[in-house]
Amino acid sequence: MGNKVAVFRKEHFNAAHRLYHAGWDEARNLEMFGKCSYPNYHGHNYNLEVKVTGIPDADTGYVMDMKHLSDLIHSVIIERFDHKNLNLDTVEFSKLNPTAENIAIVIYDLLRPHIDAQHDLMIRLYETERNFVEYPAS
Numbered sequence: 001m002g003n004k005v006a007v008f009r010k011e012h013f014n015a016a017h018r019l020y021h022a023g024w025d026e027a028r029n030l031e032m033f034g035k036c037s038y039p040n041y042h043g044h045n046y047n048l049e050v051k052v053t054g055i056p057d058a059d060t061g062y063v064m065d066m067k068h069l070s071d072l073i074h075s076v077i078i079e080r081f082d083h084k085n086l087n088l089d090t091v092e093f094s095k096l097n098p099t100a101e102n103i104a105i106v107i108y109d110l111l112r113p114h115i116d117a118q119h120d121l122m123i124r125l126y127e128t129e130r131n132f133v134e135y136p137a138s
Contacts, residue, residue, distance in 0.1 A: 002055040007062075009050045009069045013082035016043040017098040020087075041085055046103075047126035048077065050111065054119035064119065076110050100127040104135040 018041045019033040029037040036042065050073055054063045084090055086098040092106045104125040115121050126132040 002058075004053055005056055005063050006051050006053040007064060007066065007069070008052075009066060009073060011048045011050070011070070011073050011078060013046050013048065013078050014043060015046060015081050015084050015086050016041045017086040017093070018042070019097055019099060021097065041087065044127050046081075047132075048073070048107065049124040049126075051122040051124065052115060052119050053122070054116070064115070072111065072114050076114065077107055080110070100125055100131065100133045101135070104133045108135050 017036075018039065019036040020029050021032070024032070026037075050069065052064045052069065056063050080092075081090065081103075086093040086103070092110075093102070096102050096106070104123045107125065108121060108123045111123075112121055122134060122136065122138075124132055124134045
């Protein structure tokens with residue numbers, strides 16, 4: 001049994017969203033979500049970190065080929081969400097409030113089937129420079 005190593009890949013995408021609960025009136029949405037509930041949406045420059053943890057392969061020395069991880073993130077995540085209105089342009093958020101927490105969970109769920117089951121996966125999503133979420137939480 002070898003030593004576990006964590007590898008990270010950083011990516012970036014831009015997307016608009018609106019935080020809003022359809023069952024609430026505008027005043028309650030404004031109270032809960034503030035400016036994020038404004039009806040004309042707003043955007044973020046999301047920074048995404050994907051962490052894959054495992055034992056390096058005996059032949060390659062890789063936990064995971066970083067080029068493959070980058071290509072995977074681009075094809076599964078970036079192409080799906082970049083320059084999109086998450087509420088209007090994506091199936092994933094047509095009925096799910098696109099909070100940073102929910103976006104991180106969705107990204108995890110989209111990537112997980114493509115990452116070797118023996119490897120751990122963690123998503124860190126920065127909505128702003130000072131606000132970020134991790135999933136799963138440790």
